[in-house]
Amino acid sequence: MKLDIPPTRMQLLHLKRRSVVARRGHKLLKDKQDELMRRILEFIHQIRDLRLKIEEELRQAFGFFYFASSKQAPKATDEALLAVTKVIDIEYTAERILNLRVPRFKKQISGKSIGYGFLTTSGDMDLAILKIDRLISRLIELAELEKTLELLASEIEKTRRRVNALEYILIPSIDETIKFINLKLSEIERGDLSRLMRVKEIIQK
Amino acid sequence: MSGSTLAIVGKRETVMPFLATGAKVVYTNKGECLEVVEKLIQENTKIIFFSEEFIDELSTLLSKYRTETTPCLIPIPSGRGKTKFAIERIRGVIKKAVGADIFLEE
Numbered sequence: 380m381k382l383d384i385p386p387t388r389m390q391l392l393h394l395k396r397r398s399v400v401a402r403r404g405h406k407l408l409k410d411k412q413d414e415l416m417r418r419i420l421e422f423i424h425q426i427r428d429l430r431l432k433i434e435e436e437l438r439q440a441f442g443f444f445y446f447a448s449s450k451q452a453p454k455a456t457d458e459a460l461l462a463v464t465k466v467i468d469i470e471y472t473a474e475r476i477l478n479l480r481v482p483r484f485k486k487q488i489s490g491k492s493i494g495y496g497f498l499t500t501s502g503d504m505d506l507a508i509l510k511i512d513r514l515i516s517r518l519i520e521l522a523e524l525e526k527t528l529e530l531l532a533s534e535i536e537k538t539r540r541r542v543n544a545l546e547y548i549l550i551p552s553i554d555e556t557i558k559f560i561n562l563k564l565s566e567i568e569r570g571d572l573s574r575l576m577r578v579k580e581i582i583q584k
Numbered sequence: 585m586s587g588s589t590l591a592i593v594g595k596r597e598t599v600m601p602f603l604a605t606g607a608k609v610v611y612t613n614k615g616e617c618l619e620v621v622e623k624l625i626q627e628n629t630k631i632i633f634f635s636e637e638f639i640d641e642l643s644t645l646l647s648k649y650r651t652e653t654t655p656c657l658i659p660i661p662s663g664r665g666k667t668k669f670a671i672e673r674i675r676g677v678i679k680k681a682v683g684a685d686i687f688l689e690e
Contacts, residue, residue: 465606469589508604515605532681
């Protein structure tokens, strides 16, 4: 598609400069897209393995927990969970990947997760609590990774749109317009030349 | 701020075991989840895990915070049966970004 620009020498120079900038931008964005893609592919397998593992372990832990809570009095379950003295603190920092800010979490844990007596609760309860307790750091890691993945994915989408817009719309239309102006200018030149020749002929006669 | 940057949201029986981890656990039911999570976000909670049964209810929030660094809204299985909402979500994200469904391939 030709740009709506008057075919003058000034515009031609201007367009040539724009074409150089557009090509450079396109190359940069393309490189960025490739790099984002490389990173996301690295993440995908890591996330899939982690998520499947976590889901499996959570299922086991829930199983133990349900077993325990059906074996013991409901009050005992509540009491046992109230006796938890553990406090988890998350320290949040942002790390840069290209132009993105991705979250990184550092956890600090204090206190104990089992603070109840073993008399009224079943053994499965201990297993469930220990399992879930071990899982939480993995869950935090998963949160970090999934967020990074989401951010990378939306950035890839955005970058791809830009790359495509440059590659298939802007650069071709600039090129076409440059060609059009070149043709137009040489046409004007030819017209001038032949008019001059004609005028010269008339004068000589 | 102790415990307030990590929260777990879900039905009472599914998220109760998480009390043992020291995280903030919020009980909720269908229909109230959106409100609860919005409040948590306002309280500057950085990571929110929620039972995947609420994923539809939270879809507006999920897309709203998709491009933000925080909060991380992460679905976790609710322990009952095999629901694949969480995996499907990630799969969709990757499919859209990469242009091919490569998540579950070996």
